[in-house]
Amino acid sequence: MSHTMHRTLLTLTLLILQTAGLHALVPVVSLGAQPHRNATLSTPLAGGVVFEAHDDAHGFELWWTDGTLEGTKRLTDLNPGAADGVCEPGRERLFAHEDWAYFFGITGTTVDLWRTNELGEVELVQTLNTRCPDSTNLVVDGALRSATADLFVIAPASRTPGATPEAALWRVSLTSGLAEVPAFPAAGWWIAGIDTIWNGNVYVRLFNGSNRYGRLNEQTASFDIVVPSLYGAHASGSFGDRLILGGGRLYSSDGSAAGTFELTTQGTVSVGPGVVMDGIYYFPAALGGMNQELWRTDGTLPGTYVVRDFNSGFAGMAGAPMIFDGRLAFFREHYSSTSPSALYETDGTFEGTRAINLAMPSQTLYRSYGGPTGMKVVNGRMYVFASSAIPSASGSGAIWEITPASRSARQVSLVLNGDVSRFAQVNDFFLLQKPIGTGSLYSVSVQLFADGLE
Numbered sequence: 001m002s003h004t005m006h007r008t009l010l011t012l013t014l015l016i017l018q019t020a021g022l023h024a025l026v027p028v029v030s031l032g033a034q035p036h037r038n039a040t041l042s043t044p045l046a047g048g049v050v051f052e053a054h055d056d057a058h059g060f061e062l063w064w065t066d067g068t069l070e071g072t073k074r075l076t077d078l079n080p081g082a083a084d085g086v087c088e089p090g091r092e093r094l095f096a097h098e099d100w101a102y103f104f105g106i107t108g109t110t111v112d113l114w115r116t117n118e119l120g121e122v123e124l125v126q127t128l129n130t131r132c133p134d135s136t137n138l139v140v141d142g143a144l145r146s147a148t149a150d151l152f153v154i155a156p157a158s159r160t161p162g163a164t165p166e167a168a169l170w171r172v173s174l175t176s177g178l179a180e181v182p183a184f185p186a187a188g189w190w191i192a193g194i195d196t197i198w199n200g201n202v203y204v205r206l207f208n209g210s211n212r213y214g215r216l217n218e219q220t221a222s223f224d225i226v227v228p229s230l231y232g233a234h235a236s237g238s239f240g241d242r243l244i245l246g247g248g249r250l251y252s253s254d255g256s257a258a259g260t261f262e263l264t265t266q267g268t269v270s271v272g273p274g275v276v277m278d279g280i281y282y283f284p285a286a287l288g289g290m291n292q293e294l295w296r297t298d299g300t301l302p303g304t305y306v307v308r309d310f311n312s313g314f315a316g317m318a319g320a321p322m323i324f325d326g327r328l329a330f331f332r333e334h335y336s337s338t339s340p341s342a343l344y345e346t347d348g349t350f351e352g353t354r355a356i357n358l359a360m361p362s363q364t365l366y367r368s369y370g371g372p373t374g375m376k377v378v379n380g381r382m383y384v385f386a387s388s389a390i391p392s393a394s395g396s397g398a399i400w401e402i403t404p405a406s407r408s409a410r411q412v413s414l415v416l417n418g419d420v421s422r423f424a425q426v427n428d429f430f431l432l433q434k435p436i437g438t439g440s441l442y443s444v445s446v447q448l449f450a451d452g453l454e
Contacts, residue, residue, distance in 0.1 A: 028440075
């Protein structure tokens, strides 16, 4: 079948489905190409997003989409042939600055810093002479400080001429092209990862058999230790002038050792990203032997506690909360075919934390098995990928629209069968990504819902 005939049949099918009240999720990547299941779909470039995808002829390379089939294309073929040209997604490995997307590209077996634009023009930015992560857990990591147009990356460097190279923090100026190592950690320590950039400062994980959380001090060309021992240290987010840190413990920090203190005496298993509502920071965390639930903090130890512990076996919060209509919305995972994940809301109180009783026949929206927990708010309405019936283990769902005042919900897309790993938005399109090997990238225009083409 020709491409033109295929497009004609697809258009006719869409018209039929729209008159039936449900809108189709349309593939936006050509047959044979598969976006990586961990592609973030959030790196903006020239009115679209850049992402990693694979096809048999080119391996993993960078692609670009504006949310339409016609506007989706491959940008790079850095390692010609079927060999991969980019490292598989994992840590932060795609960065946008002005008209360029910066990425860790592969030529032969060597990884260096490259950039590409929407036209597919590719340039070498900095030789790093590293490689993609492998069984030795080599780190390929980066973070962009937009205010100064500096990209911080981890790559080998020698402390002294002739010394054995070690994992070091490089600072690459995207304006001048200057690349240098601003500081080395104390002897015997190396950079195990870049965590975040907050208030212009770069925070890193240091390791030498034990773990430290440090901040790059560019004035003294050294690393200030923020937390001397914090396993799995990572930032949940910022709250006023405080940084909320998780890992082996839960901390509040102003970026200095003296201004860092524990927010709870209970041990921490994991802390996820949070949001600020009415002066309180809300975040998902597994603390004190509990499964992951919604916690809150006002920056003090007494003001840090779980909003509501449902004490329901293996239940727990799935994903990050989102502010919707003056409340927080989130999914709770139940890991049970008889009591699946449901959509909840809270006003921040114990009594006000409950499942959303929607004005619809089933009363409840369930998270599709293994599917994305993402929620989008457009024009005051929430959109989620979910199911009105208990989903099967293979997963299936559709896009649902929830209005704020009435909490009514309506299904606005056709059901997409199979697992889904990402629910994103680019321009006026929602993107749903199925895992590599089982599907592709699907799109539907948000404007169709607003226009009421039913």
